[in-house]
Amino acid sequence: MTLTVLTAPDRPELDERPAAGPDGWVGVCPVTTILPDTGVCALVGDTQVAVFRLADGDLHAVSNHDPFSHAAVLSRGILGDRRGRPKVASPVYKQSFDLRTGVCLDDDSVRIPVYRIRVADGTVQVSLSPG
Amino acid sequence: MAPVERTLVIVGNGMVGQKLVDLLVAAGAGETWRIVVLGEEPRPAYDRVHLSSYFDGCTAEDLGLADPAVMDAVELHLDARVAAIDRGARTVTTASGTVHGYDALVLATGSTPFVPPLEGADGPGCFVYRTLEDLDAIRAASADTGTGIVIGGGLLGLEAANALLHLGLEARVVEMAPRLMPLQLDDRGAGVLRDEIEALGIEVHLGATTTRILRTGPTVDGVELGDGSTIPAELVVFSAGIRPRQDLAEAAGLLLGPRGGVVVDDACRTSDPAISAIGECASHDGRVYGLVAPGYAMARVVADRLAGGEAAFTGADTSTRLKVLGIGVASFGDAHATTPAARELVWHDPVDRIYRKLVVDGGGTRLLGGVLVGDVEDYAVLQQLQLSGQAIPGRPGDLAAPRREATPLLGVAAIADGATVCTCNNVTKATICAAVGAGADAIGDLKAATTAGTGCGSCLPLVKGLLECELARAGREVDHSLCEHFPHTRQELFDIVRVREIRTFGALLEACGTGRGCEICKPAVASILASLWNEHVLAGAHAPLQDTNDLFLANLQRDGTYSVVPRVPGGEITPDQLLAIGGVARRFDLSCKITGGQRIDLLGARVDQLPGIWQLLIEAGFESGHAYGKALRTVKSCVGTNWCRYGVGDSTALAIELELRYRGLRSPHKIKSAVSGCSRECAEAQSKDFGVIATERGWNLYVCGNGGMRPQHAVLLAPDLDTATLVGLVDRFLMFYIRTADRLERTATWLNRLPGGIDYLRQVVLEDSLGLSDQLEADMARHVATYRCEWRATLEDPDQLARFRHFVNADAPDPTLDYVRERGQRRPLRPHDARPDRVPVSIGTPQRGAKPR
Numbered sequence: 001m002t003l004t005v006l007t008a009p010d011r012p013e014l015d016e017r018p019a020a021g022p023d024g025w026v027g028v029c030p031v032t033t034i035l036p037d038t039g040v041c042a043l044v045g046d047t048q049v050a051v052f053r054l055a056d057g058d059l060h061a062v063s064n065h066d067p068f069s070h071a072a073v074l075s076r077g078i079l080g081d082r083r084g085r086p087k088v089a090s091p092v093y094k095q096s097f098d099l100r101t102g103v104c105l106d107d108d109s110v111r112i113p114v115y116r117i118r119v120a121d122g123t124v125q126v127s128l129s130p131g
Numbered sequence: 132m133a134p135v136e137r138t139l140v141i142v143g144n145g146m147v148g149q150k151l152v153d154l155l156v157a158a159g160a161g162e163t164w165r166i167v168v169l170g171e172e173p174r175p176a177y178d179r180v181h182l183s184s185y186f187d188g189c190t191a192e193d194l195g196l197a198d199p200a201v202m203d204a205v206e207l208h209l210d211a212r213v214a215a216i217d218r219g220a221r222t223v224t225t226a227s228g229t230v231h232g233y234d235a236l237v238l239a240t241g242s243t244p245f246v247p248p249l250e251g252a253d254g255p256g257c258f259v260y261r262t263l264e265d266l267d268a269i270r271a272a273s274a275d276t277g278t279g280i281v282i283g284g285g286l287l288g289l290e291a292a293n294a295l296l297h298l299g300l301e302a303r304v305v306e307m308a309p310r311l312m313p314l315q316l317d318d319r320g321a322g323v324l325r326d327e328i329e330a331l332g333i334e335v336h337l338g339a340t341t342t343r344i345l346r347t348g349p350t351v352d353g354v355e356l357g358d359g360s361t362i363p364a365e366l367v368v369f370s371a372g373i374r375p376r377q378d379l380a381e382a383a384g385l386l387l388g389p390r391g392g393v394v395v396d397d398a399c400r401t402s403d404p405a406i407s408a409i410g411e412c413a414s415h416d417g418r419v420y421g422l423v424a425p426g427y428a429m430a431r432v433v434a435d436r437l438a439g440g441e442a443a444f445t446g447a448d449t450s451t452r453l454k455v456l457g458i459g460v461a462s463f464g465d466a467h468a469t470t471p472a473a474r475e476l477v478w479h480d481p482v483d484r485i486y487r488k489l490v491v492d493g494g495g496t497r498l499l500g501g502v503l504v505g506d507v508e509d510y511a512v513l514q515q516l517q518l519s520g521q522a523i524p525g526r527p528g529d530l531a532a533p534r535r536e537a538t539p540l541l542g543v544a545a546i547a548d549g550a551t552v553c554t555c556n557n558v559t560k561a562t563i564c565a566a567v568g569a570g571a572d573a574i575g576d577l578k579a580a581t582t583a584g585t586g587c588g589s590c591l592p593l594v595k596g597l598l599e600c601e602l603a604r605a606g607r608e609v610d611h612s613l614c615e616h617f618p619h620t621r622q623e624l625f626d627i628v629r630v631r632e633i634r635t636f637g638a639l640l641e642a643c644g645t646g647r648g649c650e651i652c653k654p655a656v657a658s659i660l661a662s663l664w665n666e667h668v669l670a671g672a673h674a675p676l677q678d679t680n681d682l683f684l685a686n687l688q689r690d691g692t693y694s695v696v697p698r699v700p701g702g703e704i705t706p707d708q709l710l711a712i713g714g715v716a717r718r719f720d721l722s723c724k725i726t727g728g729q730r731i732d733l734l735g736a737r738v739d740q741l742p743g744i745w746q747l748l749i750e751a752g753f754e755s756g757h758a759y760g761k762a763l764r765t766v767k768s769c770v771g772t773n774w775c776r777y778g779v780g781d782s783t784a785l786a787i788e789l790e791l792r793y794r795g796l797r798s799p800h801k802i803k804s805a806v807s808g809c810s811r812e813c814a815e816a817q818s819k820d821f822g823v824i825a826t827e828r829g830w831n832l833y834v835c836g837n838g839g840m841r842p843q844h845a846v847l848l849a850p851d852l853d854t855a856t857l858v859g860l861v862d863r864f865l866m867f868y869i870r871t872a873d874r875l876e877r878t879a880t881w882l883n884r885l886p887g888g889i890d891y892l893r894q895v896v897l898e899d900s901l902g903l904s905d906q907l908e909a910d911m912a913r914h915v916a917t918y919r920c921e922w923r924a925t926l927e928d929p930d931q932l933a934r935f936r937h938f939v940n941a942d943a944p945d946p947t948l949d950y951v952r953e954r955g956q957r958r959p960l961r962p963h964d965a966r967p968d969r970v971p972v973s974i975g976t977p978q979r980g981a982k983p984r
Contacts, residue, residue, distance in 0.1 A: 029939045037675035040939035048947075051939070055637075055647065055675075065947075071691030072937075072947050076679045080649030083615065089650035091679035091687055096650070 025125040041075040050075035060099035061117040066090045137234035144170030147410030147426035148239035154434035166205040171212035186297035216383040242373035242411040251344030256351035260291040273298040279366040284311040288370035303334040315462035320502040323486040375412045388414025397443040452510045459507035464500025464517040476531035519547030553583035553590045567601040614651040617644045621874045655874045661797035665917040680759035690959035695733040696758035701768045701786035702729025711751035722956040728765035745922045754920040763802045766790035771808030780825025782808035799872040817845040820878040837879035866907035
């Protein structure tokens with residue numbers, strides 16, 4: 001059987017992609033856009049980044065790609081903690097990831113990328129380059 | 132120094148060959164052995180035991196047994212049939228000419244189906260039932276076929292008949308013996324099974340030999356039986372037994388058994404000590420086992436021997452418990468009472484179609500074996516009692532009678548310490564109890580520590596029972612906490628929320644919890660808050676508590692898109708509504724599927740499309756169907772007195788009334804319901820959480836039924852009710868369940884756990900023994916009065932709508948979504964699909980105001 005792969009025509013064009021400044025930081029959105037204790041997905045260059053704002057104001061950025069389901073969904077997971085470690089649970093098969101290290105708390109052989117994040121002038125900024 | 136590397140070649144990647152690989156890799160054998168696996172099929176090992184589910188929604192992937200992480204540790208060659216073994220040179224050669232040297236060789240070549248040498252049996256239209264390729268061939272041939280015949284009424288033959296039913300064929304079974312499953316069952320048990328199978332529409336011919344396959348042209352016309360009669364059919368499946376695949380071994384000069392198979396000793400070694408054989412190709416003590424469990428036992432022996440151990444195979448227990456066409460059947464020990472002086476205790480209930488036969492010794496003190504049909508709940512405990520040889524506790528007659536609710540006759544404590552609880556992984560009761568003693572106090576920990584219950588899973592109830600029994604005996608508390616953040620059960624939290632009138636998760640955490648919460652407690656508390664106060668699930672501080680389904684008011688699918696299900700009360704829908712749904716589906720290129728609950732699932736919607744889809748659906752008069760929530764789903768119905776010749780009640784009208792009354796009701800788990808207009812029960816009300824059946828005198832109310840993974844018949848709560856009384860009782864029943872059930876506990880499990888079972892439930896709901904009725908009814912009245920369509924409310928709130936986009940900082944949708952078209956509809960691309968060039972096709976993009984590109 002021949003398969004025809006269908007792709008959306010409205011894939012982001014290169015010129016639409018938010019690009020990093022010379023210092024590597026990319027502004028994502030005002031911090032108030034993110035409801036406390038939830039996440040959003042940001043496009044940084046070609047990378048999908050899950051950005052979380054915890055109830056206490058802490059911010060975390062990890063890959064949005066769920067390595068178990070291969071869907072780009074981690075920003076839609078429920079936040080919480082396991083024995084004090086802040087984490088997000090994938091909405092697909094519910095594996096939890098440590099927001100500080102990216103390590104999967106249910107299978108420590110799996111780790112997702114963690115990115116640097118900060119707030120400048122009320123805007124959340126993400127950097128893909130290691131600190 | 133690195134260990135000397137030797138090469139192990141495993142010929143065959145079926146279930147048993149794969150088991151050996153799993154065991155070797157788990158034991159770290161990859162460090163001392165280079166493991167080469169040669170499989171002749173185009174895909175790695177899959178579950179042949181559940182082959183018929185391939186026609187019931189399972190994909191080849193779902194049936195797969197080879198864990199990629201495990202296979203990474205071995206060299207797997209597919210499409211690699213081994214053609215010859217050179218024992219002198221210690222090499223095997225594949226059909227394509229590749230040569231592999233070995234230090235140790237394991238034959239796991241399995242068996243082939245036996246096709247009797249009948250006239251016409253080797254032409255088109257005749258099939259066997261063993262591989263996925265066989266099934267694909269049967270499926271291809273079934274397209275323009277009405278009737279299929281299965282030759283052979285054994286275990287596999289009945290599975291094959293099930294497969295034909297799934298393909299929409301009329302199925303017939305022809306068995307030479309005077310009963311079905313002759314090896315496992317006796318005449319009466321097989322009779323009960325036959326009644327059940329014929330009720331499913333499968334015609335059964337017993338004591339019938341097949342003499343000829345009838346053909347006029349190239350196609351099959353039917354079969355001719357020994358008595359000269361003929362059965363018309365266009366497709367024939369042979370399932371008349373298996374023959375060990377021994378040609379390789381035979382050509383290599385290995386010793387063969389008297390009834391076929393490669394002869395092996397207790398170490399599973401063949402006549403060449405460098406070569407072992409396991410599974411259906413092996414003959415041990417003159418016997419070839421056609422079941423998977425003995426094959427697994429042999430794999431364990433070989434794995435242990437390769438690691439330098441001394442395990443021995445001394446014959447295997449051929450007890451079986453399985454579902455045949457959804458009917459429980461079990462057979463264990465001396466099922467045919469061949470032991471001298473053995474006696475049979477029989478419970479034969481042709482009304483409920485339950486048959487239980489226990490075979491005991493002459494003195495009536497020991498259990499020797501048995502046959503169970505229709506009710507196999509007690510199989511695990513009975514089999515343990517037989518294997519351990521313990522004295523029967525109490526009177527043997529009490530064992531034979533089926534168990535009634537909540538009165539376990541045999542506790543897990545009665546099992547002997549040495550008894551094997553998990554036969555897949557050979558774990559004894561003593562091992563499990565020791566692991567509990569060493570600190571495992573949750574079922575997950577216990578599974579990880581012992582591997583018990585990680586195979587077929589059928590022993591899990593027993594493992595769980597042992598866990599609770601051991602914890603109780605040690606005086607350790609069985610931990611019923613919801614999760615690490617709340618030291619309370621769901622019911623306790625429900626009472627705290629209700630009594631203290633707590634309105635938010637934060638307030639509850641402050642009152643009685645610790646930490647930040649998690650994906651277990653947050654949705655559970657959100658559900659409690661919704662059940663009690665019925666505020667919009669996304670209002671205020673509730674949004675962060677919701678699982679993604681509730682957060683986006685749609686059902687998450689595996690690729691990260693969602694499905695949309697508008698409410699269709701009672702399953703009644705007008706032509707205009709059908710057109711409206713079709714229009715929305717066409718506009719957004721959504722894949723459509725009719726659900727079991729009589730409505731329409733629209734699949735493949737991206738988050739950014741959900742508001743647009745719902746805008747159109749709401750304009751067309753639809754509302755949220757709550758398919759995404761732990762809430763009332765649907766109330767199915769038949770057409771009832773409006774149209775049906777047999778209806779005695781207006782089932783459609785009542786179903787609509789009930790669905791509209793309880794729509795949006797949040798609960799510990801989903802709630803399904805149905806109303807049937809007469810006792811023919813076309814709406815299947817007795818498999819629902821609450822179900823109603825019309826009688827000449829009113830409505831019968833059934834509760835706590837379940838379909839799905841653990842089917843359970845609903846129980847009659849009250850008969851012959853008028854509509855107002857019925858609604859009052861359902862109000863009380865549902866609210867009592869919502870108040871007292873555990874998180875994710877369906878009504879059926881909840882009832883099984885309630886002390887006193889259905890009698891207790893009747894006292895609470897009918898006789899108001901707890902004095903709760905007024906409050907339960909008031910809680911429901913508040914729910915009914917405050918119901919609003921969640922999607923309508925969401926569309927009216929710009930703050931909510933702002934969340935429905937994939938990227939917070941770009942308008943583009945998720946760029947990783949890829950689809951293929953199959954049977955005219957879109958489905959996500961799977962990793963194993965061949966990836967041709969990407970062809971941009973307009974999908975899921977509403978065409979209004981589209982910019983030219």
